Amino acid sequence: MSDITNTGFLTAISQQSAGVSIELDAVTKVYPGQSGAAVENFSMRIEPGELVVFVGPSGCGKTTTMKMINRIIEPSSGSIRIDGKDVLSLDPNALRRHIGYVIQQIGLFPHRTIAENVGTVPKMLGWSKDKVAERVDELLRTVQLDPALFAKRYPKQLSGGQQQRAGVARALAANPPVMLMDEPFGATDPITREKLQAEFLRLQAELGKTIIFVTHDFEEAIRLGDRIAVMSERSKIEQFDAPARILAAPANEYVASFIGQGAAIKRLTLIPVMDARLNAAVEGVPSIASDVSMRDALDLMVLTGSKAINVVDTAGVAMGSLDHASISALLGGPAKLGDRE
Amino acid sequence: MDTGFSFDNLALFLSDRWSEIIDLTVQHITVVAISLLVALIVGVVIGVVVWNKPIPRATALAAAGIAITIPSLALLALLSPLLGLGWGPTIVALVFYSLLPIIRNTVVGLREVPADVLESARGMGMSRTKVMLTTQLPIAWPVILTGVRVAAQLTIGIAAIAAYVAGPGLGQYIFTGLSSVGSRNALNYALTGTVLIIILALVVDGAFILITRYTTSRGLRV
Numbered sequence A: 001m002s003d004i005t006n007t008g009f010l011t012a013i014s015q016q017s018a019g020v021s022i023e024l025d026a027v028t029k030v031y032p033g034q035s036g037a038a039v040e041n042f043s044m045r046i047e048p049g050e051l052v053v054f055v056g057p058s059g060c061g062k063t064t065t066m067k068m069i070n071r072i073i074e075p076s077s078g079s080i081r082i083d084g085k086d087v088l089s090l091d092p093n094a095l096r097r098h099i100g101y102v103i104q105q106i107g108l109f110p111h112r113t114i115a116e117n118v119g120t121v122p123k124m125l126g127w128s129k130d131k132v133a134e135r136v137d138e139l140l141r142t143v144q145l146d147p148a149l150f151a152k153r154y155p156k157q158l159s160g161g162q163q164q165r166a167g168v169a170r171a172l173a174a175n176p177p178v179m180l181m182d183e184p185f186g187a188t189d190p191i192t193r194e195k196l197q198a199e200f201l202r203l204q205a206e207l208g209k210t211i212i213f214v215t216h217d218f219e220e221a222i223r224l225g226d227r228i229a230v231m232s233e234r235s236k237i238e239q240f241d242a243p244a245r246i247l248a249a250p251a252n253e254y255v256a257s258f259i260g261q262g263a264a265i266k267r268l269t270l271i272p273v274m275d276a277r278l279n280a281a282v283e284g285v286p287s288i289a290s291d292v293s294m295r296d297a298l299d300l301m302v303l304t305g306s307k308a309i310n311v312v313d314t315a316g317v318a319m320g321s322l323d324h325a326s327i328s329a330l331l332g333g334p335a336k337l338g339d340r341e
Numbered sequence B: 001m002d003t004g005f006s007f008d009n010l011a012l013f014l015s016d017r018w019s020e021i022i023d024l025t026v027q028h029i030t031v032v033a034i035s036l037l038v039a040l041i042v043g044v045v046i047g048v049v050v051w052n053k054p055i056p057r058a059t060a061l062a063a064a065g066i067a068i069t070i071p072s073l074a075l076l077a078l079l080s081p082l083l084g085l086g087w088g089p090t091i092v093a094l095v096f097y098s099l100l101p102i103i104r105n106t107v108v109g110l111r112e113v114p115a116d117v118l119e120s121a122r123g124m125g126m127s128r129t130k131v132m133l134t135t136q137l138p139i140a141w142p143v144i145l146t147g148v149r150v151a152a153q154l155t156i157g158i159a160a161i162a163a164y165v166a167g168p169g170l171g172q173y174i175f176t177g178l179s180s181v182g183s184r185n186a187l188n189y190a191l192t193g194t195v196l197i198i199i200l201a202l203v204v205d206g207a208f209i210l211i212t213r214y215t216t217s218r219g220l221r222v
Helices: A004-015 A062-069 A092-096 A114-118 A120-124 A129-142 A160-172 A190-207 A218-224 A243-248 A253-259 A263-270 A294-304 A324-332 B007-050 B054-067 B072-083 B087-111 B115-123 B128-165 B171-179 B186-215
Strands: A022-029 A039-046 A051-055 A077-082 A099-103 A178-182 A210-215 A227-232 A236-241 A287-289 A308-312 A318-323
Touching: A022 A062, A039 A062, A039 A077, A039 A236, A051 A062, A051 A218, A062 A077, A062 A178, A062 A210, A092 A099, A099 A160, A099 B115, A114 A120, A114 A129, A114 A160, A120 A129, A129 A160, A160 A178, A160 A190, A190 A218, A210 A218, A218 A243, A218 A263, A227 A243, A227 A253, A236 A243, A236 A253, A243 A253, A243 A263, A253 A263, A263 A294, A263 A324, A287 A294, A294 A308, A294 A324, A318 A324, B007 B054, B007 B087, B007 B128, B007 B171, B007 B186, B054 B087, B072 B087, B072 B128, B087 B128, B115 B128, B128 B171, B128 B186, B171 B186
Parallel strands: A051 A210, A051 A227, A099 A178, A178 A210, A287 A308
Antiparallel strands: A022 A039, A022 A077, A227 A236, A308 A318
């Protein structure tokens, strides 16, 4: 099936490791013997280098939608294009070697060492032994697993968080332009998860892959997504927008209920303290660094009971102060749309 | 005639026939090893074909289950008109009895490979054959080998009965003993054959522990 053009296309996208566009057009999946569609008429365009989060309750079809992109599940109708090329015209196995894939249970090969696991796809792509070894080394460092310590270990000898990092490293191995991630941090404890999320954001800032990330955890969606698609039954898109905009203006009741309580506080997570209009610095109040979010600032106020706090720069010099009024002003005013930096 | 047992008598018996005894022991090991090898290949192929198809799987296991209930003496008697005497019917019978534990354990081993491991293998672009060869079979291997180990115990015993169709191995001594009850060496023959078969079974079982250890990935053992 993989004729010259298709192989050529895959070679071409594999060189664009920094992310390509993904378009889904009227994609539908009906399982045989089921009356309703699991995914119905799903259309979406994802820009190169964008991290899009699919969020919705269990069984809403978000995972099915994602798995149709690498054809783990074959769509019943519709078309899916990666960098403009219809994936249904490509050999599925060749296609998958150019799409990173991470699942919740990780699925590391228990009988292979971490180095062998990470080197799986490069080896299949026919890289030389030296090149594979070099790449494995580099990737283990990238996900902060010391190669000297971990390369020769087996999956069972790693903690859940370490296994998850190895899983991400394995998915990144052949430097695919597209990554599909199905609740990759879902099985880890809250502390590990937060750490993995932070590392993942740092990694993505560096790599700029096009990523589809599936989760049922809205907090995680806000934290990671450039854009979030809130989905309901049959993968219906209720709202597809930047996290700040979804929090500030939920499209309907369903989205609002999904956001749940404390939307204002969740929004503060996305707003850097430097976005606030600072008042003059005051004496004798707690201070906070200038590179944290408004939520951290509010946290400090609540914790210390202080009416105001100072914002200090890296040298510790007070740049100004914040009080409750400045936080309210931020939330009352138009949200900083889509601007997360 | 003296038919009583004495250790002096047994010692004399053994020293007279030690080279023949070694010959028979080697034959016994050889016939069991050849049968197990054939049964391993046939059984694993059948297991790989049926493991994920409910009806063929049930059929294969039921057939192997019925096969194992046929008395070995009866099977050998049925086989000898077709295959004559000696090694031929013996190997066929031993393969026949080995199939159930090997097919069953292959099926169980393959089904025990975690679904997420299979999904990630597919997600990385491995073909089904490649997933089977590089992932499923290696992970199922210790379970398959346990099936072979059970088959080995079974066939070491059944091989003794194959002496009935002039099969190779220590069974010949047992049958010689049985057919000459009352003679001077009858008990010596039977005892030598039986005890050596028991020792052989224990040694082979021990060997399988070592084989399992050295052919299973360390990642599956730790």
